[in-house]
Amino acid sequence: MSRALVKQELNLGTSYILWLAGFFGFCGIHRFYQGRWISGLVWFFTGGLCGLGQIIDAIMMPKMIDDANAGNAVW
Secondary structure (H helix, E strand, C coil): CCHHHCCCCCCHHHHHHHHHHHHHCCCCHHHHHCCCHHHHHHHHHHHHHHCHHHHHHHHHHHHHHHHHHHCCCCC
16 A cells, blocks of 8 residues: 555654644644644634633543544544
């Protein structure tokens, strides 16, 4: 099977490390990692929805990673 067809699973720890980048002004980087490009841009340009979205993401991160690894549609 071609390597291009094999999708690598996302890691929860990596996503949390990228989430921490929000404290340094790079909000939404974890969403780019998860394939959520549109909401990643929104988070990036609004400071993680003024910080509230960053806090919610800290709680929802395991579900978001599970959805991305399962191939469910993300936005």
